Amino acid sequence: MSNFLGGYVPEGNHREAMATKRRIDKDDLFALLREFGGSIAGAVTLRQSDESKTYRPDYEPLDDLALSTKFRQALDDSDQAIAGDSRSTLPGDQPKVLVAQVDGQWAYPHGRAHSTHILKPQVPARPNRIFDEHYSHLLTQRIGLSTYASELRRAGPMTYLAIERFDRTVVNGQVHLHHQEDLAQALRLDWRDTETKFQEPDWPGDPTRATVRRIAEMLGSIPGGDGAVEEWLRHLTFHIAIGNNDAHAKNVALMHLSTGTELAQVYDALPNLFQADLVKWDLALAVNGIFDHRKLSVESILEEANSWGVIAANRASTLVSATLVALDSAIVEITPPKGGSHDMIEYLQWNVRRLLAGEEIGELKS
Numbered sequence: 001m002s003n004f005l006g007g008y009v010p011e012g013n014h015r016e017a018m019a020t021k022r023r024i025d026k027d028d029l030f031a032l033l034r035e036f037g038g039s040i041a042g043a044v045t046l047r048q049s050d051e052s053k054t055y056r057p058d059y060e061p062l063d064d065l066a067l068s069t070k071f072r073q074a075l076d077d078s079d080q081a082i083a084g085d086s087r088s089t090l091p092g093d094q095p096k097v098l099v100a101q102v103d104g105q106w107a108y109p110h111g112r113a114h115s116t117h118i119l120k121p122q123v124p125a126r127p128n129r130i131f132d133e134h135y136s137h138l139l140t141q142r143i144g145l146s147t148y149a150s151e152l153r154r155a156g157p158m159t160y161l162a163i164e165r166f167d168r169t170v171v172n173g174q175v176h177l178h179h180q181e182d183l184a185q186a187l188r189l190d191w192r193d194t195e196t197k198f199q200e201p202d203w204p205g206d207p208t209r210a211t212v213r214r215i216a217e218m219l220g221s222i223p224g225g226d227g228a229v230e231e232w233l234r235h236l237t238f239h240i241a242i243g244n245n246d247a248h249a250k251n252v253a254l255m256h257l258s259t260g261t262e263l264a265q266v267y268d269a270l271p272n273l274f275q276a277d278l279v280k281w282d283l284a285l286a287v288n289g290i291f292d293h294r295k296l297s298v299e300s301i302l303e304e305a306n307s308w309g310v311i312a313a314n315r316a317s318t319l320v321s322a323t324l325v326a327l328d329s330a331i332v333e334i335t336p337p338k339g340g341s342h343d344m345i346e347y348l349q350w351n352v353r354r355l356l357a358g359e360e361i362g363e364l365k366s
Contacts, residue, residue: 002029002191003185003188003189003190003191004181004185004188005029005033005037005044005191006029006032006190006191006192007091007181007182007184007185007189007191007250008033008037008040008041008042008044008089008091008185009029009032009033009036009037009040009089009091009191010032010036010080010089010090010091011091011092011093011194011250012093012194013078013093014078014079014080014089014092014093015032016078017077017078017079018035018036018079018080018082018089019031019032019035021077021079021082022035027192029191033046034046034048035087036082036086036087036088036089037087038087038088038111038112039087039088039089039098039109039112039113039114039115040088040089040090041090041091041167041180041182041253042167042177042178042179042180042181042256043167043177043178043179043180044179045112045177047112055111055112057109057110057111057112057113057114057175058109058110058111058113059100059102059107059108059109059110059113060107060108060110061102061105061106061107062099062105062106062107062108064154064155064156065155065156066108067097067099067106067119067155067156067158068155068156068157068158070097070108071095071097071119071121071155071158071160072158074095074096074097074121075095075121075123075124078095080095080096080097080098081097083108083110085110085111086109086110086111087111087112088109088112088113088114088115090118091182091250092250092268094120094123094129094268095120095121095123096118096119096120097118097119097121098115098117098118098119099115099116099117099119100113100114100115100116100117100175101116101117101170102173106119114168114175114177115165115168115175116164116165116168116170116175117162117163117164117165118162118163118165119160119161119162119163120133120160120161120163121158121159121160122158122159122160127339128339128340128341129270130152130159130160130161130339131152131336131337131338131339131340131341132270132271132340132341132344133150133161133268133269133270134150134151134152134161134337135271135334135336135337135340135344136242136244136269136270136271137150137163137269138150138330138334139238139242139327139330139331139334140238140265140266140269142326142330142333142334143238143323143326143327143330144326145234145235145238145265145266146166146265146266146267147166147265148163148164148165148166148265149163149164150162150163150164152337152339159339166178166255166264166265166267167179167180167255178255178257179255179256179257180253180254180255180256180264181253181254181256182249182250182251182252182253182254183210183215183218183249183250183252183253183254184196184197184210184248184249184250186218186254187210187214187215187218187249189208189209189210189249190208195209196208196209196210196249197209197210197248197249197250197251197284198210198248198249198284198285199211199284199285199286199291201282201286201291204286204289204291210248210249210285211285211286212236212285212286212287212304213304213307213308215232215249215252215285216229216232216305216308216310217308219232219254219263220308220310222254222260222261223260223261224260224261225261225310226310226311227262228254228261228262228263229308229310229311230311230315230319231262231263232252232263233301233305233311233316233319233320234319234320234323235247235252235263235266236287236301236304237301237319237320237323237324238266238269238323238327239269239283240283240287240293240296240301240351240355240361241323241324241327241348241351241352241355242269242270242271242327242348242351243271243272243273243293243347243348243351244269244270244271244272244273245272245273245280245281245282245283245284245293246268246270246272246284247269247283247284247285248284248285249285251267251268251269252264253267271341271344271347271348273293273347281293281294287300287301287304288300288301288303288304288307293361294360294361294362294363295360295361296355296360296361297354297355297358297359297360297361298317298320298321298324298355298356298358299358301320302316302317302320305320321356324352324355324356325356327352328349328352328353328356331345331348331349331352346364347364350364
């Protein structure tokens with residue numbers, strides 16, 4: 001239970017900064033949940049024991065000046081721009097601000113009021129990141145791996161990416177929650193260790209860490225899980241094709257809906273491996289025992305899928321090929337936003353077309 005609930009609290013430097021501001025121990029789960037458990041991922045909420053049953057959410061309108069101030073706080077303090085009474089948080093290392101869209105305008109949720117959007121400001125040290133993430137999201141929309149909206153916007157001098165939360169819907173002005181559980185939680189990984197969401201190349205069989213196969217086995221264990229496993233293969237193919245070396249267990253999630261449990265949409269997927277200052281060829285999770293992105297091929301993807309024992313070989317081949325063909329077309333059809341990384345399209349096309357040709361991805365020389 002602690003690893004399930006701990007999966008909802010902030011991670012890394014965010015947890016340390018936010019705990020320090022509230023004068024609590026960063027490893028004290030109950031204190032973290034007391035402070036930040038009022039509005040977290042999915043549909044779990046934790047209320048104060050003395051909180052009124054007649055609670056009404058409180059939202060503060062944000063103009064461009066107030067929003068840019070929030071962004072500066074998130075960037076400078078690594079604290080998700082929390083207010084003194086905020087009980088909201090999300091995991092992750094990237095600077096972010098949680099807001100709600102009220103009557104078409106941004107508003108800051110106080111107390112345990114729920115957000116509807118995640119705003120990610122442009123990071124000076126990674127100026128292309130939000131543009132690359134937005135482009136990657138446009139690709140997932142085009143090939144059917146996501147449906148939520150995202151948009152690049154400005155608040156005064158600050159450029160930011162606004163992302164609609166897929167675990168929230170707004171009906172008649174009321175925010176409704178949909179239960180989300182990431183795979184680090186589902187696999188019961190230690191919430192205090194941010195590294196457990198990655199597979200360790202020096203000990204790939206470490207039972208305390210995530211693997212591609214463990215995720216597939218987890219998905220296959222849920223009622224009607226064959227469809228979720230097939231969707232995981234499509235997600236995996238996409239992550240490999242775009243060079244996303246951050247597709248770890250917390251960036252994969254389950255949605256527990258009234259219709260059943262399913263794999264969440266692709267999120268936080270960035271094409272990282274062509275960016276000169278971010279090149280780390282090892283993936284977050286090995287595929288068929290291979291960590292080095294350059295050595296991957298369709299054959300290795302299919303051998304990985306075959307090891308799961310869930311998807312028939314011809315079906316797996318069809319899923320992988322269809323995903324790559326659709327992605328190849330999407331890259332041609334979708335114009336990347338200005339501000340994205342140099343030569344991003346050339347690198348993505350190289351990856352996809354090498355895979356379609358049955359070759360190892362290798363390395364495109366700039």
